Amino acid sequence: MPTVKDVARRAGVSVATVSRVLNNSNRVSDKTRQKVLKAIEELGFKPNLLARNFRKDKSNLILVILPTVANVYFARVVKGIEDAARKRGYGILLCTTGNSPEIACEYLKLIERKQVDGAIIASARIDSETIFDLDQKKIVQACEFYPFLDTSCVLIDHKKAFFEIVDYLIKKGKKNILCAIGNEGIPSEEERKEGYRQALEENGLEFSEENVIRCRYGWADIYERLKVLICSGKYDAIACSSDLMAVGAIKAAKESLLKIPDEFAVTGFDNIMISRIYEPSITTVAQPMYEIGEKAAEILIDSLENPDGFSKQKIILPHEIKTRESA
Amino acid sequence: MPTVKDVARRAGVSVATVSRVLNNSNRVSDKTRQKVLKAIEELGFKPNLLARNFRKDKSNLILVILPTVANVYFARVVKGIEDAARKRGYGILLCTTGNSPEIACEYLKLIERKQVDGAIIASARIDSETIFDLDQKKIVQACEFYPFLDTSCVLIDHKKAFFEIVDYLIKKGKKNILCAIGNEGIPSEEERKEGYRQALEENGLEFSEENVIRCRYGWADIYERLKVLICSGKYDAIACSSDLMAVGAIKAAKESLLKIPDEFAVTGFDNIMISRIYEPSITTVAQPMYEIGEKAAEILIDSLENPDGFSKQKIILPHEIKTRESA
Numbered sequence: 060m061p062t063v064k065d066v067a068r069r070a071g072v073s074v075a076t077v078s079r080v081l082n083n084s085n086r087v088s089d090k091t092r093q094k095v096l097k098a099i100e101e102l103g104f105k106p107n108l109l110a111r112n113f114r115k116d117k118s119n120l121i122l123v124i125l126p127t128v129a130n131v132y133f134a135r136v137v138k139g140i141e142d143a144a145r146k147r148g149y150g151i152l153l154c155t156t157g158n159s160p161e162i163a164c165e166y167l168k169l170i171e172r173k174q175v176d177g178a179i180i181a182s183a184r185i186d187s188e189t190i191f192d193l194d195q196k197k198i199v200q201a202c203e204f205y206p207f208l209d210t211s212c213v214l215i216d217h218k219k220a221f222f223e224i225v226d227y228l229i230k231k232g233k234k235n236i237l238c239a240i241g242n243e244g245i246p247s248e249e250e251r252k253e254g255y256r257q258a259l260e261e262n263g264l265e266f267s268e269e270n271v272i273r274c275r276y277g278w279a280d281i282y283e284r285l286k287v288l289i290c291s292g293k294y295d296a297i298a299c300s301s302d303l304m305a306v307g308a309i310k311a312a313k314e315s316l317l318k319i320p321d322e323f324a325v326t327g328f329d330n331i332m333i334s335r336i337y338e339p340s341i342t343t344v345a346q347p348m349y350e351i352g353e354k355a356a357e358i359l360i361d362s363l364e365n366p367d368g369f370s371k372q373k374i375i376l377p378h379e380i381k382t383r384e385s386a
Numbered sequence: 387m388p389t390v391k392d393v394a395r396r397a398g399v400s401v402a403t404v405s406r407v408l409n410n411s412n413r414v415s416d417k418t419r420q421k422v423l424k425a426i427e428e429l430g431f432k433p434n435l436l437a438r439n440f441r442k443d444k445s446n447l448i449l450v451i452l453p454t455v456a457n458v459y460f461a462r463v464v465k466g467i468e469d470a471a472r473k474r475g476y477g478i479l480l481c482t483t484g485n486s487p488e489i490a491c492e493y494l495k496l497i498e499r500k501q502v503d504g505a506i507i508a509s510a511r512i513d514s515e516t517i518f519d520l521d522q523k524k525i526v527q528a529c530e531f532y533p534f535l536d537t538s539c540v541l542i543d544h545k546k547a548f549f550e551i552v553d554y555l556i557k558k559g560k561k562n563i564l565c566a567i568g569n570e571g572i573p574s575e576e577e578r579k580e581g582y583r584q585a586l587e588e589n590g591l592e593f594s595e596e597n598v599i600r601c602r603y604g605w606a607d608i609y610e611r612l613k614v615l616i617c618s619g620k621y622d623a624i625a626c627s628s629d630l631m632a633v634g635a636i637k638a639a640k641e642s643l644l645k646i647p648d649e650f651a652v653t654g655f656d657n658i659m660i661s662r663i664y665e666p667s668i669t670t671v672a673q674p675m676y677e678i679g680e681k682a683a684e685i686l687i688d689s690l691e692n693p694d695g696f697s698k699q700k701i702i703l704p705h706e707i708k709t710r711e712s713a
Contacts, residue, residue, distance in 0.1 A: 129461035153480040
């Protein structure tokens with residue numbers, strides 16, 4: 060089997076140059092690139108993705124830090140990362156933290172240990188007390204942005220997205236709208252709550268802290284809470300911070316024999332598969348999950364391969380309101 | 387901050403012994419263990435999970451190879467692995483292959499490269515042509531067993547499980563039962579098909595290859611196929627190889643205005659959350675997903691820490707039929 064060295068010898072270039080061509084680096088002239096590609100073809104050289112670590116301190120692996128893999132939302136983000144990484148010759152490894160900032164920190168140490176070249180923190184919870192001195196060039200935050208960690212990030216405008224979906228409910232005639240969001244300390248959840256408040260206030264409705272339900276992302280927690288609240292007859296809609304929460308809210312409304320959406324409207328967030336296949340189908344905010352992952356991988360690899368040219372980026376991708384049967 | 391060396395010095399033992407205590411190895415006497423634990427307490431030593439690689443060739447990381455993270459089925463398996471691994475002082479890294487045997491092989495090379503200590507292949511497709519010479523002691527197969535890879539494994543009896551659910555349909559009076567399973571070349575799918583055949587034959591019904599629909603695990607493929615088949619009026623039930631397939635089948639039956647389960651019954655497989663929350667709720671086979679992951683991690687770590695005592699194990703865990711509204 061021909062090796063990278065054979066290719067380098069045949070093309071009359073250095074091993075590093077062959078590496079740059081294999082990694083699609085743009086620091087190679089077209090002429091050189093052609094020479095290398097010709098040598099690869101003539102020798103029948105097959106580059107092996109994970110064997111491409113020519114330098115000992117390069118693993119060609121990117122770590123993706125997730126809170127959990129139990130949410131299919133992340134599956135699309137991961138697919139985007141994976142496809143973009145593979146195009147550039149990188150494999151990816153995932154780890155999950157159960158939202159423990161301490162576990163996130165432990166896994167981030169794999170960068171120092173050269174087990175991975177860099178990391179994408181995708182929604183996993185971190186905090187300013189456990190986070191240690193990290194090389195910002197080797198980390199990108201995706202979906203969520205913790206400002207105390209001074210890195211590039213790729214996400215949507217959570218406040219604007221939640222504003223728009225609550226505004227949509229109001230335009231549909233809803234006046235007593237609950238808001239179900241995740242627990243405190245997660246930046247996107249606070250942004251969404253702010254979007255909810257603004258939408259009410261701009262439409263002349265009153266914001267009240269007691270209409271904000273803090274709950275878990277799954278369907279069961281909000282289902283139990285809403286079964287009680289709904290009895291009051293005070294509310295005509297709920298804007299939820301995940302599609303699974305919306306499923307729980309719909310279940311509670313159905314059990315109270317409320318007509319959806321006329322008597323009680325429900326919206327979700329994320330646009331995961333269940334929002335399309337559930338009955339009624341769920342009006343939700345579509346996050347460009349694949350694109351968030353793709354873009355995060357691209358900017359991370361750019362800065363890993365060209366650290367001198369690094370400049371921090373904050374990339375906001377567009378979201379979209381998907382109107383369906385539930386609101 | 388006190389280090390492992392400090393603990394060893396204080397306890398009057400070697401660093402390797404401290405390591406064994408931290409890793410819950412049973413190759414340490416109780417007396418020595420007490421000495422080490424006392425030194426740890428006195429010094430206020432905090433062992434860091436991922437920093438516990440005292441030997442250069444030990445990463446304290448286990449790789450989990452999955453086809454995808456888009457199926458929540460795997461989330462439970464991963465949680466079981468994670469919990470069991472953490473108890474023994476290991477972190478886990480996940481990788482996904484999109485069911486490409488070549489990609490599975492690339493990731494398995496991380497064992498040779500000492501990036502991980504061992505791997506659990508959880509349902510990811512592998513084939514005898516791409517698989518290279520692997521140390522069977524460092525790999526466990528979970529959920530699925532490819533016999534050409536001579537390792538320990540943890541899974542359910544797929545044939546028996548599918549037999550039971552088809553037998554259940556027959557006992558409910560169904561006579562013309564379709565079977566929807568995954569593509570060829572996956573051992574569990576062939577086992578399930580065999581279970582379907584046996585259940586029909588033992589109940590005096592005829593097995594016909596044309597009633598076996600090969601399709602993707604998601605809901606859309608079977609939905610399209612069944613919409614056409616159902617028009618014939620020939621069938622009164624379908625046994626599906628995943629819960630998402632069952633969702634697709636229910637959608638197709640509903641659109642044809644068939645009453646579920648009286649006119650058309652549907653069963654799923656796995657018992658993922660959607661089988662409980664979908665309407666109608668889905669009769670399915672519950673796999674002990676968490677326990678499969680937990681057990682796989684335990685036997686892998688046992689053989690990593692005590693390779694001389696290695697003996698190959700095939701562990702079959704019990705499944706359970708969950709009867710709900712769809713059949």
